[in-house]
Amino acid sequence: MGELSEKEMHDHCKKYQLYFVMMEMKDGKMQDGIIEKVDDKNVYMLVPVGDMPENRDDDDLDEDDDFDRTYGGYGGYGGYGYGGYGYPYRRRFRRFRRFRFPFFGIRRFFFPFFPFY
Numbered sequence: 001m002g003e004l005s006e007k008e009m010h011d012h013c014k015k016y017q018l019y020f021v022m023m024e025m026k027d028g029k030m031q032d033g034i035i036e037k038v039d040d041k042n043v044y045m046l047v048p049v050g051d052m053p054e055n056r057d058d059d060d061l062d063e064d065d066d067f068d069r070t071y072g073g074y075g076g077y078g079g080y081g082y083g084g085y086g087y088p089y090r091r092r093f094r095r096f097r098r099f100r101f102p103f104f105g106i107r108r109f110f111f112p113f114f115p116f117y
Contacts, residue, residue, distance in 0.1 A: 003107050003108060004108065006104065009043070010040070012109060013038040013043045013109075014038050016109075017036070017037070017038065018036070019034065019111075020033070020034050020111075021033070021035060021109050021110065022111070022112050023045070023109050023110070024106070024107045024108050025101075025105055026104075026106070031047060031099075031101070032048070032112065033045035033046050033047035033048065033096070034046040034096070036098065041103060041104075042101060042102050042103065043100075043101050043103065044098055044101075045098070045099055045101060046097070046098055047096060047097055047098075047099050048095065049095055049096070050094075050095045
């Protein structure tokens with residue numbers, strides 16, 4: 001899909017509201033997220049943050065330390081894990097933050113490819 005007018009972008013975002021999309025900005029940056037709402041001049045997206053170490057702030061690191069200290073780093077009570085014995089994993093929550101993107105800064109939208117296994 002090439003560059004769209006603001007009206008076409010508005011209609012496209014309304015059609016794919018609550019879908020996970022990738023967006024290319026006019027400055028070349030890529031952003032992925034869920035289209036949450038659309039108004040006349042902007043699209044509001046829920047953007048995943050905090051998964052990658054370079055995106056994490058000090059508060060996230062402190063939460064992980066608290067988790068290790070509370071549960072012994074085993075991901076369960078007494079070292080038994082949530083799904084049974086011997087599954088030492090830490091629970092991961094993907095966090096999303098709401099961001100506003102004006103239509104005049106958006107070049108185009110993509111749909112990410114998720115392969116079937």
